[in-house]
Amino acid sequence: MNDAQVKMATRELNVYYGEHRALQDVSIPFYAHQVTALIGPSGCGKSTYIRCLNRMNDLVPNSRIEGEVYLDREEIYSTSMDAVELRRRVGMVFQKPNPFPKSVYENVAYAPRIHGLARKGTEMDQLVETSLRKAGLWEEVGDRLSLPATSLSGGQQQRLCIARALAVEPEVLLMDEPASALDPIATQKIEDLIYELKSRLTIIIVTHNMQQASRVSDRTAFFYMGEVVEVDDTQTLFTRPSKKQTEEYITGRFG
Amino acid sequence: MPETHFEQELEKLEVTIMRMFTLTERSLNKAIIAMGERDDDRAQEVIEEDEQLNNLEVEVDDITLHILALWQPVAKDLRFITGCSRIATNLERIGDQATNICERVLMLNQKPKLDLMNSVEALAEKALTMFRNVIGAFSDQDSEAAMQVCRTDSDVDDMNIRIMRKLIDFMITENVIVERAVHCIIIANALERVGDLSTNIGEDVVFISRGINVKHCDNYDRFSF
Ligand SMILES: Nc1ncnc2c1ncn2[C@@H]1O[C@H](COP(=O)(O)OP(=O)(O)OP(=O)(O)O)[C@@H](O)[C@H]1O
Ligand SMILES: [Mg+2]
Numbered sequence: 186m187n188d189a190q191v192k193m194a195t196r197e198l199n200v201y202y203g204e205h206r207a208l209q210d211v212s213i214p215f216y217a218h219q220v221t222a223l224i225g226p227s228g229c230g231k232s233t234y235i236r237c238l239n240r241m242n243d244l245v246p247n248s249r250i251e252g253e254v255y256l257d258r259e260e261i262y263s264t265s266m267d268a269v270e271l272r273r274r275v276g277m278v279f280q281k282p283n284p285f286p287k288s289v290y291e292n293v294a295y296a297p298r299i300h301g302l303a304r305k306g307t308e309m310d311q312l313v314e315t316s317l318r319k320a321g322l323w324e325e326v327g328d329r330l331s332l333p334a335t336s337l338s339g340g341q342q343q344r345l346c347i348a349r350a351l352a353v354e355p356e357v358l359l360m361d362e363p364a365s366a367l368d369p370i371a372t373q374k375i376e377d378l379i380y381e382l383k384s385r386l387t388i389i390i391v392t393h394n395m396q397q398a399s400r401v402s403d404r405t406a407f408f409y410m411g412e413v414v415e416v417d418d419t420q421t422l423f424t425r426p427s428k429k430q431t432e433e434y435i436t437g438r439f440g
Numbered sequence: 441m442p443e444t445h446f447e448q449e450l451e452k453l454e455v456t457i458m459r460m461f462t463l464t465e466r467s468l469n470k471a472i473i474a475m476g477e478r479d480d481d482r483a484q485e486v487i488e489e490d491e492q493l494n495n496l497e498v499e500v501d502d503i504t505l506h507i508l509a510l511w512q513p514v515a516k517d518l519r520f521i522t523g524c525s526r527i528a529t530n531l532e533r534i535g536d537q538a539t540n541i542c543e544r545v546l547m548l549n550q551k552p553k554l555d556l557m558n559s560v561e562a563l564a565e566k567a568l569t570m571f572r573n574v575i576g577a578f579s580d581q582d583s584e585a586a587m588q589v590c591r592t593d594s595d596v597d598d599m600n601i602r603i604m605r606k607l608i609d610f611m612i613t614e615n616v617i618v619e620r621a622v623h624c625i626i627i628a629n630a631l632e633r634v635g636d637l638s639t640n641i642g643e644d645v646v647f648i649s650r651g652i653n654v655k656h657c658d659n660y661d662r663f664s665f
Contacts, residue, residue: 396512423514425651435514437446 189216192387198252209411220388222398225408231391239275276355280362282342284334320348340371360390460531467538472564483542493535500528523648530637537630544623563599567634574638584665586645596635603628
């Protein structure tokens with residue numbers, strides 16, 4: 186498994202909010218076409234970390250980052266890397282579904298239009314359909330593309346956000362607790378989708394749900410107080426973790 | 441820190457398994473004494489008591505299923521629960537072997553004692569020691585002690601084979617003993633099974649405490665802790 190290609194990686198990543206160090210020397214490789222789950226107690230730095238992977242943390246005032254983040258061996262904080270292009274290649278889905286207050290169609294078409302990925306109307310129609318299909322939503326909304334996105338159910342909205350992210354054909358998809366606001370059926374659909382999508386891209390997902398982490402991911406990283414305690418194959422980490430802190434956390438005996 | 445509901449359930453499982461260990465040890469020990477002392481009453485007791493072990497095995501099944509369904513345990517908890525479930529199966533089977541031994545003891549007791557019983561008693565001693573050692577390994581969660589039990593299994597196998605050869609030789613020359621010799625062979629085989637089952641439990645103990653699967657490995661010396 187580990188001779189898989191490294192798609193992304195961080196090296197000695199440190200993040201500060203003012204004086205407070207939120208991440209300390211975090212080094213993790215992410216392998217192509219694998220799902221890596223980030224777990225750990227609230228406030229341990231998972232969201233901070235995942236936001237560094239497409240430079241979303243640049244937008245946070247007072248934050249400072251040290252260390253390196255690589256996408257295909259290229260350092261993403263180097264001046265040669267264009268942040269807009271980076272965010273096209275490394276897409277993100279958030280905890281709460283956040284569709285634009287526009288139609289279903291426009292939600293998906295918006296980013297490709299900005300990036301000039303599709304020009305003619307039929308080309309765009311095709312791209313919208315393909316993206317909605319990849320997100321497993323076409324069957325449900327294919328005949329209602331002009332409806333406002335906000336009229337969809339929460340689970341549908343979240344898959345719409347995934348379709349929106351997929352429309353620009355990212356290579357990596359970051360998901361920060363993508364199912365925490367959803368019911369079990371919608372959650373199941375997202376998990377199935379993650380499983381499907383990994384043949385196309387590399388996925389990094391933050392989750393508070395241990396069962397979800399163990400179901401969807403190939404590798405798991407356990408964070409605690411801004412540090413990575415353990416990274417391993419998910420199966421190993423959940424059956425015989427090598428660190429006591431990991432064992433305590435995943436068995437619910439923490440603190 | 442007060443015990444969580446989950447920890448209470450785990451403790452219930454542990455207590456039930458320990459009761460199974462205790463009862464199984466008592467049955468096996470009693471069966472071996474019944475054999476040595478040619479004691480029909482004691483043998484009869486062992487046969488009657490087997491029911492308790494059967495019931496406890498079902499109880500362990502219920503508890504483990506309940507815990508798995510409600511808590512989706514992971515890591516050492518998961519290994520402990522699945523390990524206990526397998527251990528319960530093995531204990532129930534050791535109980536069955538104690539019963540098998542006693543059934544043959546009752547038949548053997550109807551005729552004079554064969555000299556060859558001495559070597560069967562030596563085998564019984566060895567098998568009982570293996571079983572007692574694996575109880576200790578389980579309650580201390582001591583994987584090295586568990587591996588040591590697994591390593592002695594081949595001695596029990598060898599003793600059984602030697603007994604069988606001797607008995608077969610005797611049967612050929614002295615046909616009046618054939619019936620008793622068959623009972624002896626069955627007892628020796630039952631004892632050899634106790635060794636195998638104790639080895640299985642030893643492997644489960646290693647799995648629970650280390651997360652390593654040592655089943656069906658040809659050389660237990662590869663593992664030391
Ligand atoms: N914008 C910010 N400004 C200042 N401090 C922040 C900011 N965002 C996060 N932090 C701090 O950084 C630390 C890590 O927060 P982060 O949101 O990354 O944790 P998390 O692991 O995602 O937690 P949760 O599981 O609750 O989402 C916390 O101490 C938090 O208070
Ligand atoms: Mg977070």
